[in-house]
Amino acid sequence: xxxxxxxxxxxxxxxxxxxxxxxxxxxxxxxxxxxxxxxxxxxxxxxxxxxxxxxxxxxxxxxxxxxxxxxxxxxxxxxxxxxxxxxxxxxxxxxxxxxxxxxxxxxxxxxxxxxxxxxxxxxxxxxxxxxxxxxxxxxxxxxxxxxxxxxxxxxxxxxxxxxxxxxxxxxxxxxxxxxxxxxxxxxxxxxxxxxxxxxxxxxxxxxxxxxxxxxxxxxxxxxx
Numbered sequence: 131x132x133x134x135x136x137x138x139x140x141x142x143x144x145x146x147x148x149x150x151x152x153x154x155x156x157x158x159x160x161x162x163x164x165x166x167x168x169x170x171x172x173x174x175x176x177x178x179x180x181x182x183x184x185x186x187x188x189x190x191x192x193x194x195x196x197x198x199x200x201x202x203x204x205x206x207x208x209x210x211x212x213x214x215x216x217x218x219x220x221x222x223x224x225x226x227x228x229x230x231x232x233x234x235x236x237x238x239x240x241x242x243x244x245x246x247x248x249x250x251x252x253x254x255x256x257x258x259x260x261x262x263x264x265x266x267x268x269x270x271x272x273x274x275x276x277x278x279x280x281x282x283x284x285x286x287x288x289x290x291x292x293x294x295x296x297x298x299x300x301x302x303x304x305x306x307x308x309x310x311x312x313x314x315x316x317x318x319x320x321x322x323x324x325x326x327x328x329x330x331x332x333x334x335x336x337x338x339x340x341x342x343x344x345x346x347x348x349x350x351x352x353x354x
Contacts, residue, residue: 193291200255200258204334208334221250225257225267245269247269251334252311265350285349295344311327322344
């Protein structure tokens with residue numbers, strides 16, 4: 131569930147902190163802080179621009195219900211003892227987007243295989259349903275949220291199928307985002323029901339989360 135970004139100093143020995151809230155690089159020996167994340171430039175990749183163009187030019191025929199159905203079908207999928215082994219990490223490591231985020235963040239494709247995978251899960255669901263231009267794709271939750279914001283599709287209202295970004299401290303800064311998932315529904319009692327990858331149990335799970343931990347929501351342009 132971590133905020134994840136590979137740096138030039140990151141090697142293949144990446145481990146998740148308790149609850150997967152922060153990715154640690156063994157060469158750094160310290161948590162990535164919000165300040166260090168803010169210092170890194172979240173470059174907008176050409177592929178994101180291409181996806182935005184596709185979403186304008188191509189008829190959108192994927193619904194929120196279809197995206198949620200696929201996400202929910204993955205419930206129970208678990209990482210291995212090394213924090214890897216999921217189809218989402220394997221797919222991302224071999225994707226075109228990985229090459230672009232490596233150019234942005236440093237590291238190598240192998241670094242993604244055991245890395246925190248909440249944003250990779252969201253990206254994989256978008257890819258598999260054909261909704262990638264609407265859902266976006268990234269391994270770094272902060273960059274993923276900023277892509278929605280740059281496309282004027284980021285807000286504070288929970289909607290089914292929205293991509294929800296969390297900060298466990300309650301911060302509303304995009305730079306403090308630590309985790310991401312999909313909204314199933316607003317429960318009307320200050321909580322939301324979600325589908326998330328890389329939970330504290332290292333699985334895809336359905337959860338109920340307090341809105342107080344939500345930084346904001348990205349809104350894919352679904353059909354219907």
